[in-house]
Amino acid sequence: MHPRPPRRTTHAFGTPEDLLVYDRWGCSGRPVVLLHGLGYDRSMWWPTAAELGDDITALAVDLPGHGQSAPRDHCGLDDLAQDLAMLVHGLDLRRAPILIAHAEAAYVATRFAARYSTHRTITVGCAGSARLDDVPEPYRQFAIPHQIPNLLDAYREWPADALPRSTHPGAEHFPHLRDPAGFAALLHNLR
Template sequence: MHPRPPCRSTHTFPAAGSHLVYDRWDGAARPVLLLHALLFDRTEWWPLAADLAGSCTVVAPDLPGHGETALPAGLTPDQVAGVLARLVESFGLRRAPIVVGHATSAPLATAFARQFAVHGMLTVDEPAGVVGAGTDAVVAATGVDRVPEQFRSFAEPRRDPGLVAAYRSWLDQPSSRQPVPHAHRAGDDPELPRFTPLSDPEGLAARIQYLL
C-alpha cells in the first residue's frame, strides 16, 4: 500500500458518461495540473505533490483507462484536454494553470496549452520516439528503470497492449526531442529519460515553483 501524503484528497469528475478520478492537494490559488506517463497512474506524482502542496493547488488525474478512471471512446489529446480544462475550471480559482506532462503525456500537455489559457507548460522525459512501439518499449521509454528503490511502488506500469492500442495516435505523434545518436543503458546517459517525477521530485518541484 502506498503511504498517504499530507493534504491529499481523492475526487471524481464527470466525463463522457463516466468519471475521471483525481487527487487534489489544496494550497495557494494557482492550479498545477500533473499529467502522468501513459501506462502509469496518478500515484507517480505523490512524492512531488507533497513538496508542491502549500505553494499551489495540485491536481493529479488518472488519465482515461489508467488507475481508477475508465477508458471511454474519445481519446484524442484535444478531447481529453477539454475534460481536464473543465475540471480545472470547476475549482473556481480564476487563475490559469501550469500544466506538466510526463513522458508520453507530452502530446496532452501540448494540446491543453494550444486550446486553453495556461500560465506555463512543462514537459519532462519526453521520449525521442515510440512510433509503432509495443507495451514494453513504451514503458522503457519513460526511464522507469532509473526510479530509486524507495519510490518503486509509485511507478508500477499497466502492461496492457489494448491500452497501448487505444493511445496509438498519441504515441505515433512526432516527438519534439531529437533522437539520441548512440544506444546506452538508461543509467549511463544523463540525456535519456529518467522518470524525473520520482528520480528527482524535489528538483522538478523547484522548476514548477519557478513558473508560479
C-alpha cells in the first residue's frame, strides 16, 4: 500500500510584501479558484473543496490582509487579478480555471475573467442578507466574518454599491456551506 499525500496542502506565493497564501486540493483536472469575500478567509471553502476529489485542482486563496496573506496598503482589482493570474500560471495547471467568488470577491473574478482565460465565473452570496441559520451547524464557523482592523482602507477603491447578483442558481448566500457535496457536484458538472 502506498501512502497518500494529504488532501489539503498549504502554500505561499509572492514576496513577503505581496504574499498570498492558498490551500490546494487535487492535482489534475480543471482548476477551480475559490475566492472569499471581505472579512472572511480561505477556510470558508474547506467543506466544499474537501468534497471535490482529486480530479479537480482546487485553490482557496486568502485575499491580502485576510487569513495568512500579507496585508497591503492598496488592493487594486487589476493588481489582484494579475496576482491570481500569475499564481495560476505558475502552477502550470494547463487549463483555464473556473472562478468561484463569494460576495465582494466577485469584483476580482470579473476583472480576472475580462483579462485572462477563464472557463467560467460563478458568484455566490452577492444579494440579499446572509442568514446564518440557513447554514448547517457544523459549517457555521466558516460563515462568520472576522473583524480585521483597518481592512477596508486597503480596499477603498472597490465599488461600494451594486455588487453583482449571484450567478449560482437557488440559494443566494453560502450555498457552498449549506450543501458542500451538492455544490461540489455542481462544479464537477461544469468541467
